Amino acid sequence: MNNDLKQVRxxxxxxxxDSGKTTLTERILFYxxxxxxxxEVRGKDGVGAxxxxxxxxxxxxxxxxxxxxxxxxxxxxxxxxxxxxxxxxTIEVERALRVLDGAVLILCSVGGVQSQSITVNRQMTRYKxxxxxxxxxxxxxxxxxxxxxxQIRDKLALNAVMLQLPIGLENDLKGVVDLVTMKAVYFxxxxxxxxxxxxxxxxxxxxxxxxxxxxxxxxxxxSDELMEIMLEEGEPSEELLHDAIRKGTLxxxxxxxxxxSAYKNKGVQKLLDAVTQYLPCPxxxxxxxxxxxxxxxxxxxxxxxxxxLVALAFKLEDGRYGQLTYIRTYQGTIRKGxxxxxxxxxxxxxxxxxVRMHSDQMEEIDQAGSGDIxxxxxxxxxSGDTFCDDTINxxxxxxxxxxxxxxxxxxxxxNKAQANMSKALNRFVxxxxxxxxxxxxxxxxxxxxxxxxxxxxxxxxxxxxxYKAEVEVGAPRVAxxxxxxxRAEFNYTHKKQTGGSGQFGRVxxxxxxxEEGEYEFVDAIVGGSIPREFISSCDKGFTKSLEKGxxxxxxxxxxxxxxxxxxxxxxxxxxxxxxxxxxxxxxEGYAKASPVIMExxxxxxxxxxxxxxxxxxxxxxxxxxxxxxxxEEGNYTVVEAxxxxxxxxxxxxxxxxxxxxxxxFTMEFDSYKQVPKSVSEELIKAYEEERxxx
Amino acid sequence: xxxxPIVNQNPLRVLKAGLDNTKQMGLVMARAxxxxxxxxxxxxxxxxxxxxxxxxVSIGESIEKTRSWYDDILQSIIKDSNLSKPxxxxxxxxxxxxxxxxxxxSFNRPKLEERLNDLxxxxxxxxxxxxxxxxxxxxxxxxxxxxxxxxxxxxxLEIWFSAVSHRDDDRVSESGVPAPCHEVExxxxxxxxxxxxxxAIKLDILKNSGTAGNDSQGLSLDPSTMMIxxx
Numbered sequence: 001m002n003n004d005l006k007q008v009r010x011x012x013x014x015x016x017x018d019s020g021k022t023t024l025t026e027r028i029l030f031y032x033x034x035x036x037x038x039x040e041v042r043g044k045d046g047v048g049a050x051x052x053x054x055x056x057x058x059x060x061x062x063x064x065x066x067x068x069x070x071x072x073x074x075x076x077x078x079x080x081x082x083x084x085x086x087x088x089x090t091i092e093v094e095r096a097l098r099v100l101d102g103a104v105l106i107l108c109s110v111g112g113v114q115s116q117s118i119t120v121n122r123q124m125t126r127y128k129x130x131x132x133x134x135x136x137x138x139x140x141x142x143x144x145x146x147x148x149x150x151q152i153r154d155k156l157a158l159n160a161v162m163l164q165l166p167i168g169l170e171n172d173l174k175g176v177v178d179l180v181t182m183k184a185v186y187f188x189x190x191x192x193x194x195x196x197x198x199x200x201x202x203x204x205x206x207x208x209x210x211x212x213x214x215x216x217x218x219x220x221x222x223s224d225e226l227m228e229i230m231l232e233e234g235e236p237s238e239e240l241l242h243d244a245i246r247k248g249t250l251x252x253x254x255x256x257x258x259x260x261s262a263y264k265n266k267g268v269q270k271l272l273d274a275v276t277q278y279l280p281c282p283x284x285x286x287x288x289x290x291x292x293x294x295x296x297x298x299x300x301x302x303x304x305x306x307x308x309l310v311a312l313a314f315k316l317e318d319g320r321y322g323q324l325t326y327i328r329t330y331q332g333t334i335r336k337g338x339x340x341x342x343x344x345x346x347x348x349x350x351x352x353x354x355v356r357m358h359s360d361q362m363e364e365i366d367q368a369g370s371g372d373i374x375x376x377x378x379x380x381x382x383s384g385d386t387f388c389d390d391t392i393n394x395x396x397x398x399x400x401x402x403x404x405x406x407x408x409x410x411x412x413x414x415n416k417a418q419a420n421m422s423k424a425l426n427r428f429v430x431x432x433x434x435x436x437x438x439x440x441x442x443x444x445x446x447x448x449x450x451x452x453x454x455x456x457x458x459x460x461x462x463x464x465x466x467y468k469a470e471v472e473v474g475a476p477r478v479a480x481x482x483x484x485x486x487r488a489e490f491n492y493t494h495k496k497q498t499g500g501s502g503q504f505g506r507v508x509x510x511x512x513x514x515e516e517g518e519y520e521f522v523d524a525i526v527g528g529s530i531p532r533e534f535i536s537s538c539d540k541g542f543t544k545s546l547e548k549g550x551x552x553x554x555x556x557x558x559x560x561x562x563x564x565x566x567x568x569x570x571x572x573x574x575x576x577x578x579x580x581x582x583x584x585x586x587x588e589g590y591a592k593a594s595p596v597i598m599e600x601x602x603x604x605x606x607x608x609x610x611x612x613x614x615x616x617x618x619x620x621x622x623x624x625x626x627x628x629x630x631x632e633e634g635n636y637t638v639v640e641a642x643x644x645x646x647x648x649x650x651x652x653x654x655x656x657x658x659x660x661x662x663x664x665f666t667m668e669f670d671s672y673k674q675v676p677k678s679v680s681e682e683l684i685k686a687y688e689e690e691r692x693x694x
Numbered sequence: 695x696x697x698x699p700i701v702n703q704n705p706l707r708v709l710k711a712g713l714d715n716t717k718q719m720g721l722v723m724a725r726a727x728x729x730x731x732x733x734x735x736x737x738x739x740x741x742x743x744x745x746x747x748x749x750x751v752s753i754g755e756s757i758e759k760t761r762s763w764y765d766d767i768l769q770s771i772i773k774d775s776n777l778s779k780p781x782x783x784x785x786x787x788x789x790x791x792x793x794x795x796x797x798x799x800s801f802n803r804p805k806l807e808e809r810l811n812d813l814x815x816x817x818x819x820x821x822x823x824x825x826x827x828x829x830x831x832x833x834x835x836x837x838x839x840x841x842x843x844x845x846x847x848x849x850x851l852e853i854w855f856s857a858v859s860h861r862d863d864d865r866v867s868e869s870g871v872p873a874p875c876h877e878v879e880x881x882x883x884x885x886x887x888x889x890x891x892x893x894a895i896k897l898d899i900l901k902n903s904g905t906a907g908n909d910s911q912g913l914s915l916d917p918s919t920m921m922i923x924x925x
Contacts, residue, residue: 154756154797155756157756613809613812614811614812614815614816617812617813617816617818618816618818621816621818626788626789627792627813627818627819628757628761628788628792628793629757629760629761629792629793629794629795630792630793630794630795630809631756631757631795632794632795632796632797632800632801632805632809633797633800640757642788673785
């Protein structure tokens with residue numbers, strides 16, 4: 001590993017599903033001599049790509065977890081995080097983006113900017129990640145990198161500028177014209193490992209001159225020197241152009257576009273050059289942490305390896321030898337044998353083994369300086385935790401974690417499976433903050449919840465394969481919530497005086513909707529009508545009541561509870577009595593506060609040929625969806641809509657049959673909304689039936 | 695829908711649009727960047743508050759950008775009107791509006807008709823008003839406009855266009871409608887011209903529901919909020 005941070009790149013590779021991320025990563029590892037043979041994602045040799053280390057990923061041909069890997073190119077050390085493309089796993093993408101300094105956005109030269117690319121791009125903008133674009137699959141029929149570049153400008157609002165032109169397209173793809181050096185580059189040898197530079201083919205010369213002119217025009221915005229040279233009609237040096245591209249990219253004002261085909265071994269080495277030339281090193285990026293000792297004041301981490309350690313655990317994995325924790329260091333140096341502190345729990349942990357990861361192989365190291373991405377063994381923590389040395393107490397700013405929208409019941413088939421299932425669940429919860437589980441106190445079933453059907457399916461498969469936990473799976477259920485719509489008063493007395501010591505407590509006040517937040521408790525008791533020691537009992541009782549609403553048994557959110565009166569008994573009042581009184585008071589107030597059921601609404605984008613737009617809109621309409629808008633682009637259209645999650649089960653099958661498999665859709669959580677009356681009545685009825693049958 | 699107070703106080707009432715059942719064709723003109731889209735969005739929201747459904751066609755603009763215009767202007771309306779349930783209005787707007795975006799090169803009348811029919815025939819969305827923002831009057835012929843106007847009549851739609859005028863093009867019609875619309879003004883019932891003045895952008899109403907005139911009637915756009923005001 002390089003001690004000079006200027007020679008380090010921490011990059012992510014993000015894109016729409018199936019645009020070839022894993023294949024590209026595979027090629028990068030091959031050219032940087034990290035692996036010695038190339039395996040295709042769905043290759044016939046059955047080995048699968050190196051980055052897809054989980055069995056399931058190999059089988060499905062999709063990347064689920066972002067495996068971190070390390071390689072070096074031209075004296076630069078590059079840490080690559082391969083991020084998943086499916087929206088159900090966006091927490092993985094977001095987490096990866098948090099620790100990256102730069103990213104490569106891969107786009108398919110045929111499909112162009114698809115909905116997931118838009119989501120990923122939005123996430124990159126949120127985390128201020130400088131990016132370069134790679135238009136992949138230029139060997140495919142219908143490839144058109146020019147159109148895709150225009151889409152990057154239109155749909156992603158990036159200042160995209162092509163640094164290369166293709167030499168031939170589709171089956172004829174031979175190489176690229178480098179507009180910075182004005183040379184043709186061919187990728188020769190069995191696996192494209194030999195680069196041959198030549199003159200630009202005569203038939204492309206005019207195009208190349210024109211595009212070069214455009215490039216210089218755009219770049220002159222980022223370099224006064226370049227502007228001057230252009231005004232004097234001089235010829236700028238390559239170095240000057242590289243500097244201008246880098247400056248624009250780091251300022252998030254320019255997105256250089258490279259092209260190629262990873263599958264056909266074309267353009268990958270030039271992409272690696274671009275990564276080292278244009279993407280930032282750790283010191284180019286300002287990262288902030290919250291000082292837990294000073295009321296979470298935000299401060300900038302130094303990147304200095306001599307300063308006290310600050311490191312973020314961004315991903316956990318269960319390896320053969322125990323828990324593997326991926327961390328990114330932001331300042332200081334982490335050494336084998338060091339004692340470090342988890343600032344969330346305050347616990348001290350000892351750094352045992354320190355490794356640098358290459359997909360599922362690893363290299364033991366003794367220390368890692370600031371700006372590095374490495375993994376620790378056997379450290380107990382959750383992802384998102386911050387580690388510091390004992391002189392400081394910082395937390396890297398918290399990440400945006402969406403709440404789960406779908407749940408299903410799982411039942412282990414036997415006792416052995418039961419034990420394995422608990423192990424698996426413990427692990428998954430630590431790995432993935434969007435995955436939750438709990439035991440339903442009434443049915444005794446274990447309920448798991450997450451961000452989508454596929455998200456949960458993957459965990460169930462992992463349980464079976466990695467933990468040998470066979471479970472029976474119930475039908476997916478939407479995570480409904482309950483909320484109130486008006487203010488209501490309560491005044492409830494809990495009294496029990498049948499033998500032994502009695503119970504007494506009276507709680508009065510009001511309940512009202514809370515615009516922001518889930519729950520707020522206000523103590524407005526004056527004159528001690530409820531003794532001080534029982535105030536927290538009331539809070540506890542209310543909190544307990546929020547777990548299950550009376551309409552559908554769903555959790556209640558967005559409630560403010562104020563207590564302003566009550567009474568107690570010198571002997572019979574107790575913690576339990578006031579908890580029960582608060583629960584009774586809640587029931588009374590809740591019933592009067594016009595409770596409603598809320599359901600998760602998903603942002604859905606259906607993309608496909610224009611001829612199917614009518615069918616797509618019809619199918620959304622039938623699903624209680626609201627059409628937000630349509631985008632028309634030549635013969636391709638996108639329908640954007642908001643649809644209740646409960647209506648989206650089985651939609652992929654419907655859409656496939658409606659459009660002969662030519663349209664696809666993506667969805668992500670948008671917000672919770674009140675369900676319409678007719679649906680609400682059905683849900684309430686179903687819940688009553690369910691309760692009766694217990 | 696219970697939004698009558700907002701509707702009645704809207705300075706847009708000066709324009710006779712929406713008062714009777716005749717569907718008119720309107721035009722908002724200005725030089726680039728003066729607030730054509732802001733005004734069109736206010737006209738659209740006014741229709742929605744009157745219980746109508748609007749299709750907002752954005753040519754050369756993204757859904758997100760168009761939507762954020764609506765969000766911003768809706769927030770201003772909510773702020774000014776002290777509504778007790780603002781979320782209800784936000785939801786109403788969502789369900790009464792569909793945004794259609796087209797690339798400049800891919801917009802034409804047959805395509806628009808096809809898209810509208812996708813919605814109407816399946817009874818997904820029945821619009822009463824069509825907003826056409828970004829229509830290229832320089833590239834369009836009189837016949838193109840006539841055809842769109844006929845389409846609107848056949849579908850019983852009120853329709854509002856925006857057009858960009860240029861400082862260096864001084865062609866102007868008799869009633870003051872600048873190029874590139876000076877030769878097609880007769881097709882429009884209402885024509886509003888936005889003119890920058892010292893601290894506001896004045897609305898010059900060149901034609902109001904078929905009646906000629908050249909009076910702002912005190913209407914202007916506040917340059918900071920882009921909201922329409924009446925002196």
